[in-house]
Amino acid sequence: MTSTPKSSPASEVMLFPQLPALQLIYDTAPIGLACLSRDCRYLQINQRLTEICGISVEGHLGRFVRDCVPALADSVEQIVRSIIETGEPVIGIEVAGQRADQVEDRSWMTYWHPLRTPNGEIVAVNVAAEEITERKRAEREIRSARDAAETALRHLRDIQGSLIEAEKLAALGRMVAGVAHEINSPLGSSLTVASTLQRKAELFAAEVARGDLRRSTLSEFVELVGDASAQLVSNLGRAAERVQSFKQVAPDQTKSHRRSFDASELAGQVLSQFARQLQNRDIALSLRCEPNLAMDSYPGPFGQALTNLAVNSMTHAFSGRRKGNIDVSVRAAGHEHVEVLFADDGCGMAPDVERRAFDPFFTTRRHDGASGLGLHIVHSIVLDRLGGQLRLESKLGSGTTVQIILPRMAPDRSAGHNEDSSA
Structure with a gap:
């Protein structure tokens, strides 16, 4: 992204120790949480995100999304740009991909909200990620079962x-x-x-x-x-x-x-x-x-x-x-x-x-x-x-x-x- 960051990477990373309430939410949240800078660098990642996405804090913190997850970089940058320009959150974005340590396709539902300073300036974007892999698999199985049931019902009606x-x-x-x-x-x-x-x-x-x-x-x-x-x-x-x-x-x-x-x-x-x-x-x-x-x-x-x-x-x-x-x-x-x-x-x-x-x-x-x-x-x-x-x-x-x-x-x-x- 071409926008100039308002503060240095070091100061952005230090944003969370200055906000103990936000840090507590990150540490205890049951869903994956991350904070991205305006130029799409990882400022913070909680433990749950490392569990559901198979990523490491050391391998991502302070680095650009494009360097860590190239396949998703364009979409992430577009969302962050939209939030900075409009000030509006982006909710319910489904993301599909693979964990770094697995080959199985997985799915996450993501929610993006701006993080503002007391004077209203957007300094970062919070991302919440909920894994929905099992739900998607169950939905596919339900659709398959429904299709099979509808086929059987049509066959039964023909026989009837x-x-x-x-x-x-x-x-x-x-x-x-x-x-x-x-x-x-x-x-x-x-x-x-x-x-x-x-x-x-x-x-x-x-x-x-x-x-x-x-x-x-x-x-x-x-x-x-x-x-x-x-x-x-x-x-x-x-x-x-x-x-x-x-x-x-x-x-x-x-x-x-x-x-x-x-x-x-x-x-x-x-x-x-x-x-x-x-x-x-x-x-x-x-x-x-x-x-x-x-x-x-x-x-x-x-x-x-x-x-x-x-x-x-x-x-x-x-x-x-x-x-x-x-x-x-x-x-x-x-x-x-x-x-x-x-x-x-x-x-x-x-x-x-x-x-x-x-x-x-x-x-x-x-x-x-x-x-x-x-x-x-x-x-x-x-x-x-x-x-x-x-x-x-x-x-x-x-x-x-x-x-x-x-x-x-x-x-x-x-x-x-x-x-x-x-x-």
Whole structure:
């Protein structure tokens, strides 16, 4: 530096014996302290600085910073010059380097303050140095752990998304199986009736061809045709109704489009797909729905939630061939909401299971292939997609009740929302 020192080096070094309070602070301070002259010479160094920086008092006292620490000289001189010109301290300067006796990189946080005479003249600069090597190492480890955790979380979310899609497809598959069972019965009956009618028609045609048709035969054939026609209309009507229900529900189950619908009608269509499976397992389904429950919402997620609740009851509440009842009610909850109550009298849940029922990947039947996503999907759909509320109550041995309160006018989830993320 080009500035001319106000006093000789000897007098500057003797500055501290003349200030016993300052000398005491230097001797007892838990952080490294040094005093630099205006031209960047070491006037004083305390014991702590020699410990954390690995320097010796003899090798630095009275010498220029540029001679002792060449790598830091430019920065030190710039800071000292700034303090002398502005009179303001410089706080929180991080310094990185190596101790003279080590090769490991170390870090220090430094604080620079002017040292003034009684008339305000800046005669030196005090430097306080706190070693932060361990803190920096801990921060690096924390960042590394955080990055690893974020990577793992992204991977887990990708896996969860894939499993949720698989669960949705599995639910649709179960619905298809239910529809197939429901259609098979009326179509099978229709085929039997049609085959019988075909044989009777052939016999009737043969009698007509022989010319010995009797009135009793004609009356019998007319009565048979009437009965067969009625049975065919009834059975084919049932099959057509199931197909129509499936055509309405299936697209909603795979996509999340908003539209107007009747909550009671949709609930009936969705749960009817499980009628045969429930009947085969001797589980009675009671569905009580109030009429005219118009909603402007997302029928796909609505149906998905009911599907998952039904599958969850069959899988968990009535496992091991246990018989029972499922009661579902859909009714108005004021003018702006619809309440869905889904209750079973199955095995129920223990308190620790009830507390974790909606947690992702939590299941008590993993050995049976359960994914632990069924009720988590219901929770996500009701709260995140449909804007509703969800409450579960269960008691071991006494069944489970799920209450869902949904707004008739669902909140708009279109902005920045992936259609399928509701599951």
